């Protein structure tokens with residue numbers, strides 16, 4: 001068995017243990033059917049969401065309203081795209097001016113991830129801007145790039161984006177309610193959302209004990225809504241003891257996790273929890289996260305309703321777009337620069 005290039009090799013204490021993937025039921029699985037098509041609030045569900053967010057920062061949902069058939073079609077075109085020639089993928093390769101599209105050398109904390117990705121914005125600006133240069137504040141105007149093949153790729157991606165976004169808004173309401181806030185309290189930050197979707201394609205890896213599909217990290221954004229296939233590999237760091245716990249693949253379920261923005265809005269009531277992806281030597285894996293991001297101009301700070309004398313604000317206000325630009329520059333690029341996290345704004 002060959003070994004991977006040194007760029008992929010994780011520092012010793014970041015390497016996976018590679019015990020046989022032990023399936024655990026510990027991460028809560030919640031059924032959304034009671035709240036899908038109604039304004040009803042289901043207090044039991046809301047309190048389960050609240051405790052999952054506090055204990056794990058992760059949960060899975062079933063009966064969520066995203067059509068399973070649509071997900072099947074999207075998975076099929078995504079796999080076809082990754083199986084295509086590098087020539088075709090190169091045509092939509094992401095670069096400094098076009099940060100959406102195909103990429104095969106993601107880095108997390110300066111180590112290369114064993115995967116290929118394709119990114120697209122849920123809401124593409126309708127007009128291609130005259131310039132893709134960063135503005136004075138380092139914020140780029142983004143736009144999507146679409147491959148010509150498979151021909152139905154773009155349409156399916158756009159339709160899927162709309163469906164998964166609806167689920168994102170529903171979850172945002174439930175999370176607001178679970179924090180004791182009005183259902184629409186967080187919606188205002190998403191009027192000009194900068195959410196994007198990603199196809200993560202993890203080929204079989206000759207050295208799964210040395211490399212990771214994605215190194216340990218926390219997600220930015222408010223929430224991530226992730227579809228995974230039946231291969232498994234996602235692991236979540238359990239808050240109680242730091243153990244890496246595999247997330248069980250459940251057909252057609254979505255994995256939901258809290259991102260940095262909710263951590264700040266909730267004043268640390270809910271935390272953005274570390275996770276990583278273990279790869280294997282026999283099976284390729286596909287996962288599809290929707291990264292639900294607020295508008296780039298959002299000024300993020302702990303919500304006033306959740307701050308009081310006993311529980312003062314733990315963060316000072318910061319500009320979301322600038323934070324994301326710096327976070328990406330520092331965390332996901334092979335560069336030796338300071339790692340910018342929300343802890344930077346901690347009071």
Ligand SMILES: O=C(O)CCC(=O)C(=O)O
Nearest residue numbers: 200214228234277287289
């Ligand atoms: O592939 C997965 O299960 C998770 C991927 C992930 O954590 C990410 O893309 O941020």
Ligand SMILES: [Fe+2]
Nearest residue numbers: 217218219275
């Ligand atoms: Fe992630």
